[in-house]
Amino acid sequence: MNRLVCPFCGARELEEFLFHKTLPEAGASEYSAVYERTNRLDDSLEHWQHVHGCRAWLEVRRNPSSGDVLEIRMIGGGRN
Amino acid sequence: MSAASPRYSAWSLLRARLAGEGFWQPLWSGARLKDGYDVVVVGAGGHGLATAYHLARDHGIKRVAVLEKRLVGYGNVGRNTTIVRSNYLLPENHYFYEDSLRRWERLSRDLNYNVMYSPRGVLDLALSDGEMIGLARRGNAMRLAGIDAELLDRPGVMKFAPELAAAGPRRFDIVGGLLQPRGGTVRHDAVAWGYARAASALGVDIIEDCEVQGVRTAAGVATGVETTRGFVGAGRIVFAVAGHTGAVGRMLGLNLPVETHLLQAMVTEPIKPLIGSVLIYVPPHGEVYVTQSDRGGVVMGGFLDGFPSYTREGQWYRLEDVVGAAVALLPQIASLRILRHWAGTNDMTMDGSFIIDRLRHDNVFLNGGWCYGGFKAIPASGAACATFVATGTAPDLIRAHNLGRFASGHLLDERGGGPFPVRQ
């Protein structure tokens, strides 16, 4: 894994993106959302930002064991 | 149990030469997996082996097994930059790591195995007067605890590490530094092998190629582990699995405050002695620690790849970052060549400090969350964790490193990075 396909910009080098955090399970408490991680070996739902690109926030579903990107979508409509 | 490994010394080498074949014995191995144990330790890395060793040595627990998925010492204990130090800011951390450093100082003798503890000094470099204040804060905290620390001005840095004087003005130049003279390096593989040998000699069964896949429970108590080689009964279970701590949480139905990230390190071709100590250089948005192995290779490590991963394949751009900082610090190494480059999987916690605590059940223990500070902690971790497991009470040294601290707010956040492993 050394590239991500930004829905807006297309395939870009990974260094253009910034990982923010893995997402909590639905209904997690505030504490759990901040401190706890689901740690799934094959399926990680994450927030990234295309920070050195269009600056869109992305929801990325990845397999952290293989590095494969399973799904990627823009959140918030990619404003600005 | 295998035939005893002979006591090591220069004399033993001479005797071996005369005796020929058959003199040396396996350091460990030969153990057959039994149906059950008093304690099953999962993971034959540094922490697991040290825990087993101390359970047998300090607490007389006879029936101890270490179950390892692959090979003794195949994980992070053999994939780090071999640095040992106790220059931590927070008392909860520096007392613990100082305990560890004192154990490092005598470990070769304790284990009768040369782990090559080299107190060459660990020097954190300050790049501004503001950073000097931060280092003074840390160094003074250490001195209050009786730990060695010296604050060096720029001439003091250049005198201690003359190799730093070879550079012209750096983009981020050196103002001074915090030196821990007793900090240094240890030969990493030797730690795993030395503990394995010593534990084995005390009767600990070290079982390789045995992956733990689940925990069996009855009436709220763990009764053993399910493995690729069948069920193994256990009175108590200790997980010391580094990058797979999060997966252990899942196994037990817990979302732990850990996340696995990659940390890269690399070594160059060997050269004659150039770097005499451990140098830590942190320009903005980067970090590198550099030392030179006894074999002559320049060893470098940096900061996390930046996102969760179990792949052990580091990102090229992070390699560029780390090497960039190293060459900024020591421009003369630019013509050296990288020979090997690797990545370890680090179980990062949400405050950057480790966790040793019970996990869900009274008789299941976690020794993990070592972030990238695991190697230097091994001797203290093994001793403290063994005491906890044997007595049921966490010793003072690790009492603050409990799992409940995140919820209670008793955070051990050395860097102030908050619940973002990448910033720890």
Place this chain on the structure above:
Amino acid sequence: MRFSFDGREFLGQRGDTLASALLANGVTLLGRSVKYRRPRGLLALGPEEPNALMTVGETPTVIPNVPAPQLVLRDGLNARSQNRWPSLRFDVASLLQAGGGFFGAGFYYKTFIWPSWRAYEGLIRNLAGLGEAPGAAAIPPPSIEHLACDVLVGGGGAAGLGAALAAARAGASVVLCEREPELGGELDFETATVNGASASDWIGAVRAELAGRGARVLTDATVIGGSDGLVIVHQVPGGLAGRDSMYRVRPRRFVIAMGAVERPIAFTDNDRPGVMLLGAAERLMVRYGVATGQRPLVFGNHDRIYAAAARLVGRGIRPVAVIDTRAGATTESAALARHRSVLERAGVLCLAAHAVLSVDGRGGVRAATVAPLRTPGAARRIECDCVLVSGGWSPSVHAGLHEGGERRYLEGNGAFIAASQPEWRLCAGAANGALELAAALAEGFAAGERAAREAGAAQGAGPVPVASGDPEPRLVPFWRSPASIAAEKRQFVDLQNDVTVADLRQALAEGFVDIEHVKRYTTLGVGTEQGRTGGALGAGILAELKGETLGSVGASRTRPPYHPLTLAAIVGHRAGQQLRVLRRTPLHEWHEANGGVLEPAEFWMRTRYYRANGIDAFAAGIVEADRVRKHGGVVDGSTLGKIEVAGADAARYLDRLYLSKASTIKVGRSKYMVNLREDGMVLDDGIVLRLAEDRFLATTGSGHAEHMLAHFERYRDTEWSGAEVALANVTEAWGVIVAAGPASRAALGAALGPEWTARIGQLAHMEFADGMHGGAELRVLRASFSGELAFELHCRPGLTVGLWQGLVEAGLPPYGLEALDILRVEKGYLVGSEMNGQTTPGDLGMDGLLKLGNPCVGVALLDRPAFREPSRPKLVGLKATDGKAVILGGAQITRASAPSRSLGYITSSAYSPALGEWIALALVARSDAAEGMNLVARDPLRGGDVPVRVTAPVHFDPGAERMKS
């Protein structure tokens, strides 16, 4: 060409390598081994050469460990051998050889324990290490090029050329990289033909056709590694770092055709100079016209030893013997029969089912002891002057093993290939185990055609070139000759690290059974040649010692880089001053021209003080700060982070990010605001200006703007999507000048003219005015970070210098960061030293803000028990009890009665010219933070203990009269 080696002058030919030139000059002793210091000659011609490593250049700008066979000779080249003292011929440490059995695998783990490792370490470090350590930067940064293509072919031998040709004919864009200076790989040594033409003619034709079809051919260029579609290629012309180029290639398909590395066979004293790989010796002769010896003995385990021996005869060198480990039962191919008859006619002794047991000679080979494998006792001595050995070929498949690739064992090759490949990679040729020329070429061609098709090229590649050359070598794996246990100590497996068969045997005896353990314990294959020769041989011998197949023993995991890569090549241009971007404020040149001392602050350069005001920051800072309080001054605030927030939901949105509400700010006014991290810790503070009903300017700490913008964007896009808010980082769109001090209002009036004088005169504290000045926008905000009457001027960068100059001329002298810091410590204002990610708003005395009860980000997690405990820190002021002593940031605070228990620490301190004493801000446990408490500031690092008294954090003008004046 003149060159020098170990101080002696030699002549060489253009096109020579250092190795070939030295051998041509009769120099065969080229290095010594690391551990036993045994004399060593040349083994191989590629980067796999373990022995002949040189330190090149003059001290201090040397380049160590350069393989002599890879270093192209240049006039004036100065090279030195390594691992010897005082000279290569006589080395004191070589006496260690006598202790061969003592220094077996891992001996250092068993001794040097008493008194301590440190007692031995210096000596051992000096003995270890290969070349001289560089003392100064020796090489310029390489160029870095990004390439994209349909098909990247790694390797320019038969398979690689075939692949490139097929892909180019199919219409694909092609990049071909070849490690050597010339294309052809092993092709040009064979009496081979392709499509009826000689191999060299065909190579020339392919090169021309590739050029005509627009393919890019990189020679001297090695594939370093590749994963997930990115391949790193390093080009080093002449084999010496300094003129290198890096390529980051993004191919659609990557054909791995990087050939195979010939491996030796272990026998007693197989490390002597004069024992060389057969292929290396042939290449030396063909390419450089250098004969390794006049009476060679050829030793191997496959058909090609006969072909090579026959070629030697053809070149006028009669081998003394050809020793084949295989039994004679193998069927004769036509080619083999031809070679045999040549050898027979020349009277060359050919022995099947025999092996070389050992060689005689120290600095060179005098004779070989040869014996039948069934009856090793029946040995005979054959005089010879070199042994040319070939134990087969190990595919260079490393690039095919990244991304978790598995290996597959090929019994016929005694070697591993990549088992399967991700979609974007294909392996072909010798790298894939195809050792026969025609098969390798066909495989390469097919791979190139397939790669092109998969990359979207539509045309056909046409017919496969028909090659004829040496047939299958029909190799039977053979790893080591029989030897006594004692002699195994001289059967070398890894020559660079002096790993012997005895070491492998010992490792097994000690329980290091897995190949990974053996590698780590014995250091097998961890040298500069990265196990290319020794690793393969070691695995084979290990299998034999364990009584297992090599397939089950496996090979140790390879890691990138496949080829050693200079740090300079990795760093590229981001070296020296280019390490990070450099940000200059619009006033940068003014500061430099006017005695400003600039220091980096994150990426920015900021002025610490002005030289005219003192000899150092401490002295000048006091003068400058004092002047601000007494009169006034200007400071460059351009680095202040500025984020513009606009849109219908802007106010409500900001309310959720800050402890206090933005929606209550009136247009034209501003407010000091604080925001929190998710976990409740203070993140940043700043003044928020309401520019219009739906438009705000949020200022952030210097260097925080980018992080804060991402934070703002994240909440807008992920948490509260739907909010109508636009965000822009306008930090560098505005220059900022802060005019502070009692004289600032008048000076501003003088500099800006009557129109602004009136407006400024009416500005209340925290009020701002927008307008024009000099034809561009100007904003004047009345706000203070010094406690004085002060104004922030936000203007377009181009106007900043003029405005600044005007203010200076109007009587406001410049001051720097040092004075700024003194002024804010006097006032108890916060910076990153206090907002360090470890402090809550309660810790920092922001209880007033918390009481507003605004449920913004981070507030929820403040409700944790630890944050209410008496051990929690509180921001206080400190003064030395005696009013004189120096107190410094970083000192720890304790009670006098408990000197080793830290209660907190000094975050910032300053000598206050206004108060005439040292003052500090500190975070101290609430239990001990009451005003008037007597504590001790402990600073063992820099001084000693100073009794201190707790004060309010605001040391100066607690009623804030001055800034409201």
